[in-house]
Amino acid sequence: ILARPTSIGERVYRKAKKNKTAVFAGMIAILVSVILFGVVLWNMGEADRQKLKEYRLEAASRIKIERDLSNWVKKAEAAFAAGDVESAQKLCLQTLTVSNQVKDRPPPPDPYRSRPELGILSRPLKLPKTETHFLLSRIHIYRGDEVSAMADLVKAYHSGMTERPDPNPLTPKILLTLGQQFGGKDEWDRSIGAYKALRRQFPDTKESAEAAASLFDTYAKTGDVKSAWKWGNQAL
Numbered sequence: 001i002l003a004r005p006t007s008i009g010e011r012v013y014r015k016a017k018k019n020k021t022a023v024f025a026g027m028i029a030i031l032v033s034v035i036l037f038g039v040v041l042w043n044m045g046e047a048d049r050q051k052l053k054e055y056r057l058e059a060a061s062r063i064k065i066e067r068d069l070s071n072w073v074k075k076a077e078a079a080f081a082a083g084d085v086e087s088a089q090k091l092c093l094q095t096l097t098v099s100n101q102v103k104d105r106p107p108p109p110d111p112y113r114s115r116p117e118l119g120i121l122s123r124p125l126k127l128p129k130t131e132t133h134f135l136l137s138r139i140h141i142y143r144g145d146e147v148s149a150m151a152d153l154v155k156a157y158h159s160g161m162t163e164r165p166d167p168n169p170l171t172p173k174i175l176l177t178l179g180q181q182f183g184g185k186d187e188w189d190r191s192i193g194a195y196k197a198l199r200r201q202f203p204d205t206k207e208s209a210e211a212a213a214s215l216f217d218t219y220a221k222t223g224d225v226k227s228a229w230k231w232g233n234q235a236l
Contacts, residue, residue, distance in 0.1 A: 051112070052112065052115075055115075055118050056117060058121060059117060059118050059119075059120050062120050062125060063120055065102060066125055066126055068098070069099060070126075070128060072091045072094060072095045073092075073095055073128045073132055073135070075091055076091035077135060079091065080142075088135065095132045096129065096132055096133075099128070099129050104124050105121065107122035129155075130160035130163070130168040130170055130174075131168075133152045133156035134156040134170055134173075134174055137149045137153040137156060137177065140152060141181070146181065146184075146185065150181055150182075153174060153177055153178050153181065157171065157174045160174060167201070172201075172207035172208065173207055175194050175198035175202075176210055176214075178191075178194040179191045179214055180214070182194060183218055188222050195211040195215045195218070196215070198211040199212065209235065212231050212235040213231075215234075215235075216228050216231040216235050
């Protein structure tokens, strides 16, 4: 017996059923893709949040280091002014020890670099090396240790001129003290060099005026009357 031919309605129904199954399978595939994409985005966001947390902790640590160093120098200066030289020296050495351990770091990548709370990660720390070495030199001068005083004065000068975009405000005073210390040891050439560096680099400071008067005295002591006359006129 010949099979009854399939009616048109049945063929349409089967085709529609087959298409419906394909559409459903396609929707499932799209849904799975969306879920997977969402998981990937969530994981990326979680990694960004973790990285931001790490940067914030590092920024807080570096802010604390800056604050501690600044406070130690202030305490050392107060101790020295009060006559507690031993405590002042210990605080200075502690400040230098920590300052020398601090390392510069590359700035964080974008977009972290633009976050205000992470700004300290994009610049060198403000280390009070100049102030600390200068205070140490004053401590050594107080104790009569001229060799150590000179060593710390030189370190203070170099750190003040090189470790900041602009010279440290203490630098003129450091140069003046260097000139005085060299002069006290009859090292006239070095004394004159320090005074002239002060006059050249910081002409509009009160220390510069003092340097001119000191140059007059120094040249007078060396017997260079012509130079003494020159600097005497500038000191007026």
